[in-house]
Amino acid sequence: MTRYDPAEIEPRWQQRWHAADLFRCETEGAGEPFYCLEMLPYPSGRLHMGHVRNYTIGDAVARYQRMRGRRVMHVMGWDAFGLPAENAAIQHGTHPRRWTEENIEAMRRQARRLGWGYDWSREISTCEADYYRWNQWFFLRMLERGLVYRARRPVNWCPSCATVLANEQVHGGRCWRCGEAVTERDLDQWFVRIRDYADELLQGLEALEGWPERVRRMQAHWIGRSEGAAVGFPAEGLERPIEVFTTRLDTIYGATYLALAPDHPDLEALVAGSPQAGAVRSFVARQRGRTLVDRFSAVGEKEGVFTGRYARNPFTGERIPIWVADFVLAEVGTGAVMSVPAHDQRDFEFARKYGLPLRCVVRAPDGLPLTADRLEAAYTEDGVLHDSGPYTGLSSAQARERMLADVQARGWGGRRVVYRLRDWGISRQRYWGTPIPVIHCELCGPVPVPEEELPVRLPEQAPLTGEGGSPLARLPEFVRAACPRCGTSAQRDTDTMDTFVDSSWYFFRYLDPHNARAPFDTTRVRPWLPVDLYIGGIEHATMHLIYTRFWTKMMRDLGLVAIDEPVRRLFTQGMVIKDGAKMSKSRGNIVDPDAMVARYGADTTRLFSLFAAPPEKDLEWSEAGVEGCWRFLQRVWRAFDEARAHLGPPNAPRPAGVDRGAALELRRVAHRTIARVTEDLLPERLQLNTAVAAIMELTNAIVPLSRAERLDSAEAWALREAFEILARLLAPFAPHLAEQLWEGLGHPPFVSAAAWPEAEAELLVRESVTIVVQVNGRLRGRVELPRGASEAEALEAARAEPRVSAYLDGRRIERVVYVPDRLLNLVVR
């Protein structure tokens, strides 16, 4: 008997797949395209189990679709720019490129060892000029269209990473990458007008039926559309009125003060010369030093300072004080609010603390007007207006409409929609990224680098300190440039692009990876898009997955693609957990994929990562579970070894007698397994854990026959058929062992290229079925009947069952519920 030795089997098949170029995919050709995509990895060093899970799911789907006859695009690439490379370089005195390339090399080797089938001829690495030049090209296209602009603005700053972060990259006030508390800084930055697409990004979510509801909700919330009105409050000492945004225009008669954000642009002009100026300035200075984390944790303890200035409520003509308050955020709405303490909880708390007046103007529809002195909390519901001049008596909704019409008629302001989504700041003050193709000229301002001069190459050497400031700025030979417009000496932009730019369009490039004239050829990519299935972690719900949707729409508007959305079906797989926590180096609960492969082989590793939990849920790592998968594969191996003696030649004619007895039973199980596994592998289902379970059941049905002393010709034939089915069903999950079985069965290679088995319909239905008999909904017996038996026949059979008849004895059957071939429920009294 031969031993199951993955260390011997697996490299051999990997070699043969490679030699046969089995996974190459032509852009054009026969077969319906299927684009199976997984989020490309950051080459951090080694694969971790999260990668293994992600890519094994994708590989199983890709292999399955290939066997179904689809032309499958399945590619691997590297999100190769980014900060860890730079930090590692600083720490270990190496170069980011070298560090990155070594990691890619190691991870590519690991990918092969796990048996993942990619078209390596399409591999891309985003740190290559061939790739990032097109980031620059897109930047210039967006600049032409005004989709990129430069602005000085308070931006999120991660002190540890020494760079700016986009809003999406700040999670709970902390850096998404390193967890450091984020502060604010004023910097000149390039921004992408993703906000211009806010409405479309929001609307588009409804059509994304193939996306998890969870992700759609998260994005909708992230975009955060709110509808209301912008109203100008004339302020003493300012030429232009202070514009406030409100969704509760109906409460405007209750506004008793204005509150401005500490970094409101008009604040300095407002307070200049006021006796309060000093107090305001020191308050503002204190606020600026606070981190976001600090600000979040202080929710509820609002602070503010009176500016010494007043504004006029356009509706009432009333003079109300202007305050600066920390709970008003510059980036929300207009950065200024009309405060209505009686009807807004925040305004209420602030007014209480500083003794500002309250005025009630809305009451519950069935209630009495509240009075300010009795209020314990703001009344924030809609209701009926009182003490609101001509609007008194209107409902909140009516009032909002009328008031808005009057605001517009009198030129005070108008309807306004604001989004929580902010423009995407893409400038990064680090080295290892795409240089921004702009030259700053003292005379002409920022001038785009002419297209024919692309790529602006990232200099191979730059002084890296990690202490802040763009490393490229310290390279005079990089910085110095002639202004493309006027020719005078000017300076290159020394920031690099956010690496989320790289990952926004890489899967378009996979489809045309060597194109030197354009990011990709429009006609080539068309048949492949949108991506049929995209697999990755949930953590990108409001980062990468928003950016790439935006990028697709932007490319559509440039005429490059004809789609509105990049991804038809999104699958978010769960995390890999060990001892109740996400695997991480700092926790020391890492399981190394290499060690797994060395010990159990790739097939066991793959199988476990698919079997141990439904793919969308978190997977708890269990050594015992791995052992179980290992045992299963051994069992398959041994069963096949034992069966050899029984098996006839391939393609033998079907002998008489396969339609009864053990042969029939085995055939039924085998064909039912085809149906189950096929269904579980559908992109909209993807229940790979139950698919594996079904294959285990098939194996359990095979074992007794393969081990039998002697089989008749029908049983032997059925046994061969079962193994041929097993080999092909196993191919997406444990492809090496599957190849070995296929070869052992006398077939030419490769099972990976064989046709997926078809279930014979007549084997899926039985001529006799077990019907469950219930009395009053409780299980009391089972009867065997021919399929399609009538209710009367079922009833007769049920009455003949002693267990059933005991419950019917002396009672009247009031109702019979009959589900043909399944169940009979007798309702008695």
Added chain:
RNA sequence: GCCGGAGUGGCGGAACGGUAGACGCGGGGGACUUAAAAUCCCUUGGCCCGGCAGGGCCGUGCAGGUUCGAGUCCUGCCUCCGGCACCA
């Protein structure tokens, strides 16, 4: 606070509104072995009646409801996880 998701054996998890617990792990018993490992076979939700054969009751977070029938649908709670969070 708002928005999602999830609660099923000792564990991971299965179950078109129709036999709850597939498959795997773990446990118990047995075979093989001098012994162990490996492997194989039987068994395994709880309680109760029975010598066995067999049978009964309870059971999918809690409380109700709809239904002939609810893990699954509805209402209200509880707990845990995730996202957002002073959004004007």
